[in-house]
Amino acid sequence: MATPLQLSTLGHRIRHQRTAHGYTLDELGEIVGIAGSQLSLIENGKREPKLSVLQAIASATGTDVTDLLSNEPPNRRAALELDLERAQQSPVFRRLGVPPVRVTKTMSDETIEGILALHRELERRERESIATPEEARRANTELRLRMRDQNNYLPEIEKLAEKKLKAAGHTTGALTHRTVSIMAEQLGFELIYASDLPHSARSVTDLENGRIYLPPASIPGGHGLRSMALQAMAHRLLGHTPPTDYADFLQQRLEINYYAACCLMPETASLAFLTQAKKDRNLAVEDFRDAFGVTHEAAAMRMTNLLTQHLDIPLHFLRVDGAGAINRVYENDGLPLPMDVTGSVEGQVVCRKFAARSAFAEQNRTTEHYQYTDTPGGTFWCSSQTGTTGEGEFSITVGVPFDDARWFRGRETHKRASSTCPDEACCRRPDADLTERWQGKAWPSARVHMQMFSPLPRGMFPGVDDGEVYSFLDRHA
Structure with a gap:
């Protein structure tokens, strides 16, 4: 199914071909076998045409279907109108609760350009306000969209988990701590529960001595010991190397969480x-x-x-x-x-x-x-x-x-x-009567959220204190 923007682009390309050949809506509609009003809906992006109709339009205008389906606007005016439509569909604009501008034939190109300039400034200010964590946010968004495109499904990790479970003798039921320990042993590691783990790490793997250090109890919020041990093993099984950037760090974190879920x-x-x-x-x-x-x-x-x-x-x-x-x-x-x-x-x-x-x-x-x-x-x-x-x-x-x-x-x-x-009128904008009654008469003392002053986690493994980790390993070596 075509997106609204794709339908609008198609409509503009059809209108361009129609007017270039001197047809009215009714004239071209009669040639291709549909009413002029139906053709108008197609040109305005309100209706998706059947392939047979597209073929008939292409034939009548001496072009081909692939040209009509191109994502390129047919002329400068169409490009402006499509840019405005795209801008008015953005989350930044929709949050304002302002009705979109309806473009008419009499609206000048300069007017549309002026409105687009306002949209660009709105976008610029929005980006400026989130500049500090931008890299992490963009990396996280790209990862989320990539996983959505593949149904949040990683078949290779699914197969790897089933293979390791079978090798450890797990068949049915809940995965036991004993089986997780066997899986670690088969990988060449021993699970050790330590009460003095670095506060910045959920687990620490000693690659030299073949040990995975875990806390003595599950972390509140759902980070169980089985899951933490499986995540630590996943780094080795998936061949991870120290992350090269924040996107790589997030990808590795997703993969180890996925592996743990596949095992559990x-x-x-x-x-x-x-x-x-x-x-x-x-x-x-x-x-x-x-x-x-x-x-x-x-x-x-x-x-x-x-x-x-x-x-x-x-x-x-x-x-x-x-x-x-x-x-x-x-x-x-x-x-x-x-x-x-x-x-x-x-x-x-x-x-x-x-x-x-x-x-x-x-x-x-x-x-x-x-x-x-x-x-x-x-x-x-x-x-x-x-x-x-x-x-x-x-x-x-x-x-x-x-x-x-x-x-x-x-x-x-x-x-x-x-x-x-x-639309902010849904649940974010105060009631109009209450606003009229109290605006300018209230002065709340805001609670400061300290995370807004926190820089992005730094280091080879973001957020982990390397010195603390090395001191821990030295104590237990």
Whole structure:
């Protein structure tokens, strides 16, 4: 299916050919066998033409279909109109809640150029305000989009995990600590639990003496000992070398997390479980979690690796903190997400109407909460569960488009909300009456978020204190 911008470009190219050959809408419509009004919808990017219609237009105008389908604007005026359409679809402009400018035949090129100049300045200011962490944000965005294009699925790592599990004798059920230890031994490492690990590292691998040092207990927030040990092993199995830049660091982190998930929830067993649950129309994160003895977040994230690739179900995953900021995200189902000018989603605040935030108001925190949400991108069904760490509350959400809710437990829920975000009138702009009553009469003392003053983590392994690590290894050598 063509994007709105592609349809607009196609419409401009058809109009250019029509006017160049002196046809009116009705005249060309009669030649190709459609009404002039239908041709007008096509030229305005409102309707996608059938291939037979495109072929007829190409024949009537002495061109070919591939030329009509080119992404290049046919002339300067069309280029200006398409640039304006693209600018008015950007997240930066949509957050303003300002209606888009409608281009008319009488609007001059200079007027469009002036509006485009304002958009460019808006984009420039947005980029300037996030210049410090820009490299990391762009790298993270590129990685997220790349994984979305491949259904968040890495087949080679899936195969590697199953091979290593089989070699360690694991067949079914939850992966035990003993089996993880065997997997380490087969790789030439011993797992050692140390209470004095460097505060900046979750684990430390001594390559010289064949040891993987882990904390004596799981880290609050879901970083279990099995997962940390598997991640440490993954660096060796995947042939990682010290990261060359932030993008390389993020790619390695994604791959070791993926390997750990594949071991804790093997593809063959997980797919059998999820396939049966879909057949029973009873898919649920909590069942998947309990079947493999993992955290709710791990089970939810593992669904993103398998549901689209194998069961043809697009979905989204959100981890959101108590203030509504996105900590972790994946989507391939069209859910409208807040994003900055670079396309980065992490750190952005989700709509108050989303289940990821409304779940915090629920009294029962031990079970999943379900909700349908109407958005500009369609209606989505979501399942959310909340939790708490030392850093505060968080929620884990898995959601799917309305039509796919039929496969999930909780689809019968009557809870429904409506979101118009990124329009700020939805949940970010204060009530007009309250604004009139209190604007200029309030002076809150803002809580300073120290992370906004923090520089990007530095070092060969970003955020890790090398001196602390070397001192630790020397103590234990």
